Amino acid sequence: MDLNLRKAIYSNISNNDEQQLEATIVDAIQNGEEKMLPGLGVLFELIWKHSDDQEKKEMIQSLESGVKQL
Structure with missing residues (x-):
């Protein structure tokens, strides 16, 4: 079976x-189901690939801030 998760997610959205x-995104986060994590990862990958260096820096800073609050 050839399962390409990225292609399936791209097709769905x-x-x-x-x-x-x-x-x-909101639904996946609010439900907190781990099965949604790969999809969120693919969405983040798309965001990352289409962001400039400043946007990437801001995302990393936001991530660092969030991690420190765990």
Whole structure:
């Protein structure tokens, strides 16, 4: 069986607008189900690839701040 998780996730969100994408992220985080983590990872990968250096730096700083609050 050839399962390409990225392609499946891309296919599931390819026609989503901003509101639908946000709802997907919020729902995945609020539900806290671990099965959603790979999908969030793929979404983050897309965000990262389409961010400039300043945006990446801000994300890393935000992540560091969040990790320190755990």
